[in-house]
Amino acid sequence: MAGFPLHHPKGRELTGGDLLAQSLKHLGVEVAFGLHGGHLDAFLMGCEDIGIRLVDTRHETVAVQAAEGYCRISTKPGVCFVxxxxxxxxGLPGLATAYGDRSPILCITSSPPIRDTENNSLQGSIDQVVAARPITKFAHRVVSPEECPRIVSHALRVAQAGPPGPVLLDFPIDVLFSPIQPKLIAWGSVTSPPSFPPGPHVAAIDAAARLLGAAKRPVIITGTGARSPQARQQLFKLAEGCGIPVFNTSKYTSFSPSSPMLSTRTAGMLAILSLVKLPRPDLVVLLGARTGMFLGGRSGAIIPGQDCKLIQVDCDGSEIGRSLPIDLGIVSDVEAFLSAVNERLNSRHIKNIDKSWVQSVLGLAAMESPYEKEPEVTSSGRLHPYHAVKSLVSGIEPGSIVILDGGEASAWVGDLASRCQPHTVMTATGYLGFLGNGFGYSLGCAVAVPDRKVVNIQGDGSAGFHLMELDTYKRFNLNIVTVVVNNSSWGMSSNGQDLVYGTDHPARPISALSSATEYDVVAKGLQNTATRVSRIAEIRNTVARFQAQPGPSCINLIVDRKPVHPITTAMVGLTDNPNLVVVPYYDNIPRAFYKL
Structure with a gap:
């Protein structure tokens, strides 16, 4: 089978590294994130020759996470090298988060020459393929340079097919540096068109239509599986045509395109329906959204457990019914499902929906926060986190990409982020609860869509993981504003300890951070525009000013760790029931013996 025309570099032989780079370029790869290592030089030179942009970071974890951020905002596969x-x-932490969050990335690594296997060679102690397999969809060592096109195209198909996820290819250094024999090249599917995603069965669409037609109070909840522009267009065609409210999960919140049926708050708002005396949904449609931590687990707080039908659409059949009973499970690409439903349904088929209930549910987003009337400055003399974050959000340019990292810091911002009319809000911690991802996600997003401003919001705890990436932001002059919401503590940890053990208990093991740390001074040393802000009146204008200028910047925003954010209280799960054991951050468990 014919392949693509080979590009012969000037002044040297065509090597395995060149063929690897050219295979990626032919498959649409435009950028790769990574950190230099001599093992990879033949590949890096090949990228330079063929026109793949190389973005180097200060830490390999960030490189892998940048590839993940890139693929999330661009819908193209992300590529990284370590x-x-x-x-x-x-790089393993990045692979782990990509695996947990189903992000299609390709990680390229190298290893000692094949002949030096098990020879105590430099950087050869770990079998990287074996180590990577539990946290990738596919991991493989390429032992012939001529196999590059076949294996690379296969790996990218695996990364994007079905439930997406990371893949890893290990190229021993001799494979990358060896000259190519063109007649031996295995092209595989490198020139084949992309595969079509799975679509729903006709009977499944009929069943979905019946459930939608019978519902009075339906809601749609979307996850990362519904993030493509095509899926969003079909989503709002259905929602607006039938009058069904739409909620994003807090993990990935897309506001593009806008729609009158899209709530500006996340699906967590459904948990307060009973408190405001509104009936709960009688039908929930999950579109590419997994049950679990971002949808209230098995508590029934967000997805009612009784008197509510559940339709779950996912490209991964193993996710359907994983933790909650379902009434209709459909293994399908979300766009394909929505297209089929839109062909089957229109407003004439949807007659039972309670329109006043729908408007009341969408109106919940306008509810005043209980913190609105509290003082802007707490008794400690620091800013109230709600008011500080409210001013922060009000200064963000509409259409920005907002990345949330940290515990309580990201929770405070997540409640208010829609006020700045963002393009997308991403919670970087993901299913692993992994802190520090936001630096890589911000980098990937800024490279993928340079015409949009990126706001990288960190707690002071999460900021400590990869603050040196401000140097990367400056070297590439990226329009990223990093905000460190600084309460001098691991806020969720210390407040969780307060809730469980009481404020009178003196011990607070390893939950404090230094109040003397000057994140703005560090940022200035890394050539970012930076300042320390401790007054409400300064916040909005500072954010707007920093976003208006080219290049990266950093704000050290001083806030109090009190009050406790409601998400911490909810996750700790205190109860007066003496026969339950409180297990912070998970469902409480029955006591092995009953207290009388």
Whole structure:
């Protein structure tokens, strides 16, 4: 089978590294994130020759997470590279988060020459393929340079097919540096058109239509599986045509395109329906949204457990019914499902929906926060986190991409982020609860869509993981504003300890951070525009001013760790029931013996 025309570099032989780079370029790869290692030089030179942009970071974890941020905002696969063993080991956290959050990325690594296997060679102690397999969809060592096109195209198909996820290819250094024999090249599917995603069965669409037609109080909840522009267009065609309210999950909140049926708050708002005396949904349609931590677990707080039908659409059949009983499970690409439903349904078929209930549910987003009337400055003399974050959000340019990282810091911002009319809000911690991801996500987003401003919001705890990436932001002059919401503590940890053990208990193990740390001074040293802000009146204008200028900047925003954010209280799950054991951040469990 014919492949693509080979590009022969000037002044040297065509190597495996060149063929690898050219295979990626042919498959649509435009950028790769990584950190240098001599094992990869043949590949890096190949990227330079063929026109793949190389973005180097200060840590391999960030490189992998930048590839993930890139693919999330662009819907293209993200590509990263890490050097043998040491770089690979640093990249493992990024692979783990991509695997947990189903992000299609390709990680390229290298290793010692094949002949030096098990020879105590430099950077050769770990079998990288074996180590990567539990946290990737596919991991493989390429032992012939001529196999690059076949294996690379296969790996990218695996990354994007079905439930997406990370893949890893290990190229021993001799494979990358060896000259190519063109007659031996295995092209595989490198020139084949992309595969079509799975679509729903006709009977499944009929069943979905019946459930939608019978519902009085339906809601749609979307996850990352519904993030493509095509899926969003079909989503709002259905929602607006039938009058069904739409909620994003807090993990990935897209506001593009806008729609009158899209709530500006996340699905967590459904948990307060009973408190405001509104009936709960009688039908929930999950579109590419997994049950679990972002949808209230098995508590029934967000998705009612009784008197409510549940339709779950996912490209991964193993996710359907994983933790909640379902009435209709459909293994399908979300766009394909929505297209089929839109062909089957229109407003004439949807006659039972309670329109006043729908408007009341959408109106919940306008409810005043209980913190609105509290003082802007707490008794400690620091800013109230709600008021500080409210002013922060009010200064963000509409259409920005907002990345949330940290515990309570991201929760405070998540409640208010829609006020700035963002393009997208991403919660970087994901299913692993992994702090520090926001630096890589922000980098990937800024490279993928340079015409949009990026706001990287960190707690002071999460900021400590990868603050050196401000240097990366400056080297590439990216329009990223990093905000450190600084309460001098691991806020969710210390407040969780307060809730469980009481404020009178003196011990607060390892939950404090230094109030003397000057994140703005560090940022200035890394050539970012930066300042420390401790007054409400300064916040909005500072954010607007920093976003208006080119290049990266940093704001050290001083706030109090009190009051406790409601999400911490909810996750700790205190109860007066003496026969339950409180297990913070999970469902409480029955006591092994009953207290009388």
């Amino acid at each position: 050097t043998a063993n040491s770089g690979f080991s640093n």
